[in-house]
Each structure stands twice: as C-alpha cells, then as structure tokens.
Amino acid sequence: MRRSEITVGSICFTAVVVVVVARAASDGSTIPRAAPQGGGRLILVTGATGRQGGAAARRLLERGFLVRALTRNPDQPAAHELRQLGATIAVGDFDAPVTIDSALRGVYGVFSVQTYWGHGYDGEVRQGRTLADRAKAAGVQHFVYSSVASANRATGIAHFESKWAIEEHIRAIGIPYTILRPVAFMENWESERDRILTTGVLRTPLAPETHLQQIAVDDIGSFVALALERPTEWLGRSVDVAGDDLTMSQIAATVGRIAGKPVRYEQVPWSEFEATSDKDIARMYRWFEAVGYSVDLSKLRALHPFLSTFANYLRARRWTLSSGARCGKEQAGVSGCGVERRFPVCEVAQASPLQDWWPYPTVARFSQYGEHGFAGARANVMRSGSRSLPLSLSSFGRHWPCAR
Ligand SMILES: NC(=O)c1ccc[n+]([C@@H]2O[C@H](COP(=O)([O-])OP(=O)(O)OC[C@H]3O[C@@H](n4cnc5c(N)ncnc54)[C@H](OP(=O)(O)O)[C@@H]3O)[C@@H](O)[C@H]2O)c1
Numbered sequence: 331m332r333r334s335e336i337t338v339g340s341i342c343f344t345a346v347v348v349v350v351v352a353r354a355a356s357d358g359s360t361i362p363r364a365a366p367q368g369g370g371r372l373i374l375v376t377g378a379t380g381r382q383g384g385a386a387a388r389r390l391l392e393r394g395f396l397v398r399a400l401t402r403n404p405d406q407p408a409a410h411e412l413r414q415l416g417a418t419i420a421v422g423d424f425d426a427p428v429t430i431d432s433a434l435r436g437v438y439g440v441f442s443v444q445t446y447w448g449h450g451y452d453g454e455v456r457q458g459r460t461l462a463d464r465a466k467a468a469g470v471q472h473f474v475y476s477s478v479a480s481a482n483r484a485t486g487i488a489h490f491e492s493k494w495a496i497e498e499h500i501r502a503i504g505i506p507y508t509i510l511r512p513v514a515f516m517e518n519w520e521s522e523r524d525r526i527l528t529t530g531v532l533r534t535p536l537a538p539e540t541h542l543q544q545i546a547v548d549d550i551g552s553f554v555a556l557a558l559e560r561p562t563e564w565l566g567r568s569v570d571v572a573g574d575d576l577t578m579s580q581i582a583a584t585v586g587r588i589a590g591k592p593v594r595y596e597q598v599p600w601s602e603f604e605a606t607s608d609k610d611i612a613r614m615y616r617w618f619e620a621v622g623y624s625v626d627l628s629k630l631r632a633l634h635p636f637l638s639t640f641a642n643y644l645r646a647r648r649w650t651l652s653s654g655a656r657c658g659k660e661q662a663g664v665s666g667c668g669v670e671r672r673f674p675v676c677e678v679a680q681a682s683p684l685q686d687w688w689p690y691p692t693v694a695r696f697s698q699y700g701e702h703g704f705a706g707a708r709a710n711v712m713r714s715g716s717r718s719l720p721l722s723l724s725s726f727g728r729h730w731p732c733a734r
Contacts, residue, residue, distance in 0.1 A: 367559040368394030374420070374433055376400045376461065377443035379408035381517060382476050385551030386441045391416050393555045400433050424457035425449075427464055434468040439558050443476040444496070451492040458496030466505040472561055473505045474554050479513040479543070479570040479623045487617055488610045497568065508557040509568035512550050513543040513623045516573070516643040519585075523649065527589055532582040533596045535603035535615050542581065543572040543623040546638040546646075556634065572625035574640040581640065588644040 373390055377383030378399030387397045397417040401409050404419045413419060422429030424444065434440070442461050446454040458475070465473050477493040485491070493511075500507050519526070526532050536542065553571050557564035576584065579595045586593035604612045631637055638646070 366392070366394030368396070368555075370394065370396055371438040371558070372396040372398060372436060373439045373441060373558060374398045374400060374437045374465075375417075375441045376424075377441075377445075377476075378412055378417070379403070379406060380443070380445075381515065381547045382443045382512075382550050383441060384408060384412075385547045385549075386474075386554040387412055387417055387551075388415060389548070389551035389555045390441075390558070393559060395555070395558065398433060398437065400430075424460055425453075427460055430461060430464045431468065434464055434470065437468070437470060439472040439474065440465045440470050441474050441476070441554050446489050446492060451488045454489070454492045455495045455499075458493075459499045462496070462500045462503060462505055466503050471506055472558055472565065473500065473507045474557050475500055475507060475509050476550065476554075477509050477511045477568075479511040479572065479625060480621075481511055482568070483621075485614075485617050485621070487614045490614075506561075506565050508564045508566075510550060510553050510557070511568065511570040512545050512547075513570070513572040513625060514545070516544045516546045516638070516640060520647070526585060526593060527591070527649070530586075530591060530593050531596050532578075532585060532593055533598045534578060535598045535600050536578045536619050537597055538579040538595050539577050540619055541575055541577050541622055542618060543575045543625055543627075544640055544643075545571055545573040546643045549573050549634065549637050552634055552636075570623070570625045571630060572623060572627060573630075573637045573643070575625075575627055576640055584641050585644060585649060588641055588649050590650065 368390060373395050375383050375387045375390065375397050378387045378397070379401045383399070387399055390397050397412070398420050399409065399412045399417045400420050400422050402421065402423050403409065404421050409419050420429075420433035422433045424430065440461070442458065442465075444454045444457045444461075449457070462473060462475070475496065477497050478490050481490050481494040481497060497509055500509065522532070550571065553569070557567075578597075582593045582595035600616075603615065607615075627637075644650070
C-alpha cells in the first residue's frame with residue numbers, strides 16, 4: 331500500500347465526545363462527563379505496565395471495559411497497581427506465542443504497543459506482527475495499534491519505519507483495526523526535570539523557533555478508549571494524535587511559568603548532540619528540525635475536548651513544586667470506602683476536566699488522588715496564589731475506587 335496521509339484531518343466524524351452527564355461543581359458550574367460505554371467488553375492491553383499501555387488500561391477500566399493486562403513479570407508494582415484498579419493480569423511474552431494465544435482467549439479487543447529497546451527494530455516488527463497475527467486467529471473484533479505520528483511519511487527514522495512495517499502488516503491481514511500515531515510524549519521531560527529546574531536551562535539541538543508537537547500519554551489512553559467505544563467511527567482509521575504544539579522557546583517558557591522560576595531555552599550544537607546521542611534519535615531530531623509533526627490539533631480537540639495542554643500536563647505532574655518533589659512517591663490516603671490505601675502523589679487526573687476548568691497555577695493536595703478516583707474529601711483545597719479555593723472533589727467524582 332502506498333503511504334497515504336491518513337490523519338484526523340481526513341476523517342469525517344459526525345459527533346464529538348458527547349456530553350452525557352453534567353454534574354454540579356462547587357462553584358455552580360458543571361463538569362461534563364460522558365457515560366461509560368465499555369459495556370463490560372474484555373480488552374487485552376499490552377505494554378500495560380508501561381506508559382501507553384498503563385494509560386490505556388486505566389482509561390478503559392474507567393470507561394467500563396474489562397481489562398486483561400499483559401506482562402512478563404506479574405510481581406512488579408505496576409502489575410499490582412493494575413490489579414487494584416480492577417484489571418486481571420495475563421503473564422505473557424510477545425516472543426512466546428503460546429502465552430499470547432492464551433492471553434487472547436475470549437477478548438473483544440486488543441491494545442498493541444511494542445518497544446524496540448532490548449530486541450532492536452526487527453524484534454519490534456516481529457513482535458508487532460506476531461501479536462496482530464495471533465489476534466486475527468483469535469477472532470479479535472477491534473485491534474488498536476499504537477504506532478508513531480508521521481510513520482506514513484517515509485521519514486527514514488528506524489523506529490518510525492519499524493512501526494510503519496507493523497501498520498502495513500495489520501492492514502494486510504485484514505484484522506479490524508484502528509491505528510493511533512502519537513507525537514512526542516510530554517512524559518519525556520520527566521527524566522530532565524531535575525536538571526532543568528536546577529539549572530534553569532532547557533536544552534535540545536532544535537532551534538528556538540522550531541515547533542515540537544507533544545501529547546500526554548493519558549490522552550493516548552483516552553483515544554484508545556474512544557476508538558473502542560465507537561468502532562463505527564474509528565475502525566479502519568489511522569489517526570495522528572497530539573495535545574499541544576509549541577516552539578522550543580515556548581516549551582522552556584511554559585516550564586518556567588509553571589515551575590515559578592525562569593527557565594531559558596538553549597540550543598545544543600548539533601555536533602555536540604550527535605556525538606553523544608543514539609544515531610536513530612539524532613536522525614529523528616534532524617527530522618524534527620527539518621520537517622516535524624503536523625497534527626491538526628483543532629480537529630483532535632473536537633474529538634477529545636479535554637486533551638491536555640503542555641501547561642496542564644506540567645501542573646498535573648507537579649512541576650509547580652521545587653526540585654526535590656517527585657512523581658511516583660506514595661502517600662497514605664483514605665479511600666471512599668474508609669480503607670487506608672496509598673496513592674501515587676503525582677498521578678493527577680490530567681485528562682480529567684478539572685485541570686481545564688480550574689486553570690490555577692498551584693494545585694494543593696489534589697494530585698494524590700488522580701487516577702485512582704477522587705478518594706476522599708480531605709483533598710478539597712486548591713490554591714491560587716495566596717487564595718485557597720474550597721472544592722468538594724467528590725463533586726467532580728469520576729468514581730470511588732471501591733465502587734466497581
Ligand atoms: N517517547 C515518545 O515520545 C514516543 C512517541 C511516540 C511513540 N513512541 C513509542 O512508544 C513505544 C514505547 O511505549 P511506552 O513508552 O508506553 O513503553 P514503556 O513504558 O517502556 O513500556 C514497555 C512495555 O512493553 C512491555 N514489553 C516489553 N517487551 C515485551 C515482550 N517481549 N512481551 C510482552 N511485553 C513486553 C513491558 O511489559 P513488561 O516489562 O511488564 O513485560 C512494558 O509494559 C516505543 O515503541 C516508542 O518508539 C514513543
């Protein structure tokens with residue numbers, strides 16, 4: 331198949347995310363929420379202990395799907411967390427097809443994501459094709475594959491081309507599919523957080539005015555859920571997905587604004603960058619500089635109005651706190667059932683409406699509740715500068731952790 335530019339711009343969706351339920355917030359405004367539409371359908375989520383698969387699993391559970399999470403290691407913390415959220419765990423390895431067949435038994439849909447680290451680009455292609463083949467043999471009705479934005483544009487970047495090869499295979503074997511193509515993850519900055527906040531400098535080899543489109547992985551999870559909820563609109567589609575589009579200078583300025591300290595952008599000389607980075611990553615940056623992602627954000631926002639901006643992502647991940655604050659730490663909290671649980675501090679519900687409806691620079695204590703549901707009225711204060719805004723978090727309530 332020739333590489334056609336099939337992006338959201340070419341898709342004629344007749345409906346946007348429909349507001350089905352509107353709940354009263356404490357200020358009298360309403361928070362729109364779509365009713366769960368998973369209908370108890372079982373989805374095998376691969377990469378579930380990782381970023382994209384984890385986001386997909388959480389969002390699918392919220393939306394009323396049953397989730398079977400694939401992992402090679404069921405004893406790791408991420409697998410325990412998935413169990414607590416209501417997923418079942420399937421132990422399996424893409425390179426052991428028998429385990430994949432067993433994980434696929436009885437599933438309606440699949441979320442497929444692979445990596446190239448550890449087994450190379452050929453290994454990624456082999457694993458992606460195997461999963462699609464086994465899913466087809468198992469009669470899967472909807473196969474959602476996470477590729478990469480612009481995979482269809484002959485970039486010459488090895489880890490884009492590997493995903494294109496998997497895409498081609500999915501189309502060739504005739505399994506009902508949706509392909510999502512995410513741009514750069516906002517989460518990529520997390521490994522740089524300390525350095526950026528300590529030095530006040532954000533560095534890449536891109537020119538200050540070069541644009542970089544980004545997406546929060548939770549929004550990838552939301553698109554996975556949307557596709558599986560609305561197969562008539564999404565089957566057979568390949569959609570590039572992004573959440574924000576900023577220049578490198580704007581990215582640095584946004585970090586500074588949210589962190590409350592100056593952050594300037596500095597372009598690393600290409601020679602320095604290419605001497606120290608992986609060849610394929612360097613090729614990707616050259617492509618970012620010369621071509622770049624080109625997702626139509628306004629069309630995507632029509633489909634998913636709560637797409638996280640970069641600023642909201644940073645707020646949600648508590649870049650508002652000075653260096654030393656960490657995502658991933660756990661903190662005790664009392665759930666809606668009165669049971670003591672532990673909640674990751676930084677797992678804010680960034681795709682929840684809250685961040686968009688309350689765009690205040692500092693969120694106090696709310697973030698410990700995040701993806702686990704709003705688990706108690708203790709976290710009912712948001713701060714805006716010196717002001718404290720009392721909120722009843724349960725009035726935004728997605729659901730209580732024990733309510734499923
Ligand atoms: N970073 C970006 O900006 C960006 C943008 C677009 C696309 N991407 C693509 O996103 C992909 C990575 O996604 P991610 O960041 O969500 O991954 P991740 O967080 O690194 O997680 C990797 C997942 O893959 C699973 N896995 C690895 N090998 C496996 C195997 N042999 N069998 C079964 N499961 C296996 C792991 O599960 P267990 O270890 O539990 O088995 C883990 O859940 C890459 O292909 C990358 O190119 C990245």
